[in-house]
Amino acid sequence: MNKKQLFEQIKFKKSFLCVGLDPVLENIPQHLLDYEDPIFEFNRQIIDATADLCVAYKPNTAFYESRGLKGWESLLKTWAHIPQNIFTIADAKRGDIGNTSAMYADAFFNEEKSGMSFDSITVAPYMGKDSVSPFLKYEDKWVILLAATSNEGHHDFQLLETPGGRLYEEVIRVSSEWADSERMMYVVGATRGSEFANIRRLAPDSFLLVPGVGAQGGSLADVCEFGLNDHCGLLVNSARGIIYAGKGEDFAEKAREEALKLQVEMEEILEKAELI
Numbered sequence: 001m002n003k004k005q006l007f008e009q010i011k012f013k014k015s016f017l018c019v020g021l022d023p024v025l026e027n028i029p030q031h032l033l034d035y036e037d038p039i040f041e042f043n044r045q046i047i048d049a050t051a052d053l054c055v056a057y058k059p060n061t062a063f064y065e066s067r068g069l070k071g072w073e074s075l076l077k078t079w080a081h082i083p084q085n086i087f088t089i090a091d092a093k094r095g096d097i098g099n100t101s102a103m104y105a106d107a108f109f110n111e112e113k114s115g116m117s118f119d120s121i122t123v124a125p126y127m128g129k130d131s132v133s134p135f136l137k138y139e140d141k142w143v144i145l146l147a148a149t150s151n152e153g154h155h156d157f158q159l160l161e162t163p164g165g166r167l168y169e170e171v172i173r174v175s176s177e178w179a180d181s182e183r184m185m186y187v188v189g190a191t192r193g194s195e196f197a198n199i200r201r202l203a204p205d206s207f208l209l210v211p212g213v214g215a216q217g218g219s220l221a222d223v224c225e226f227g228l229n230d231h232c233g234l235l236v237n238s239a240r241g242i243i244y245a246g247k248g249e250d251f252a253e254k255a256r257e258e259a260l261k262l263q264v265e266m267e268e269i270l271e272k273a274e275l276i
Contacts, residue, residue, distance in 0.1 A: 020239025095124030150189025190218020196226035
């Protein structure tokens with residue numbers, strides 16, 4: 001899915017919502033434990049209930065890898081169940097020397113080898129260009145580079161001053177030379193607020209993947225005030241606030257209700273910005 005196609009989906013659904021599929025076996029409704037694959041069944045029902053309200057799904061691979069072979073099987077089936085017109089993000093945060101990154105790229109992009117072909121993958125930039133370029137060799141895929149996150153320790157490195165500005169600013173500036181906004185996105189935490197204005201100065205045309213709205217306390221209004229561009233340029237992720245909205249047999253309906261609240265808010269924002 002290229003940038004134009006992604007924006008078309010945003011306009012069609014009047015939404016830039018990304019749903020995070022991060023299931024923990026102990027937290028899903030108990031009646032699902034009777035299924036052969038409870039994690040996939042949980043994801044399947046969430047996807048079926050929200051697919052018309054979101055433009056992306058983002059499974060965090062750690063929630064699957066931690067369960068060994070069963071977890072990988074759940075991830076494979078989850079990827080296969082997501083409709084093809086919805087953008088898929090493997091939230092794997094990979095980043096290693098070049099030949100290892102090439103194997104990671106195959107794992108998430110090469111369906112013939114791994115059984116999966118996500119549209120994009122999150123990548124850590126710390127090891128530099130040669131650790132990122134193997135993912136960019138897949139011409140129809142995206143790299144979503146960690147830039148300005150909002151976890152507690154973000155200030156340990158991201159805000160350090162360098163000759164080119166703060167470290168996260170240097171990451172955006174340098175990486176923009178590796179690929180343009182048709183291939184590269186950036187992760188920016190929702191709690192960074194007005195920092196989005198500075199990020200837009202550095203990456204005016206790029207899509208930003210924005211976690212942290214909802215359960216983590218980020219403000220959708222603040223994100224959009226400073227982060228919207230003329231093709232929306234935002235994929236706002238919500239995971240726990242949607243997938244754990246209900247604990248009973250109606251959990252998928254409750255998830256839909258929460259997703260719909262965000263979609264309605266996003267529609268109003270898109271209309272106000274004259275993007276739809």
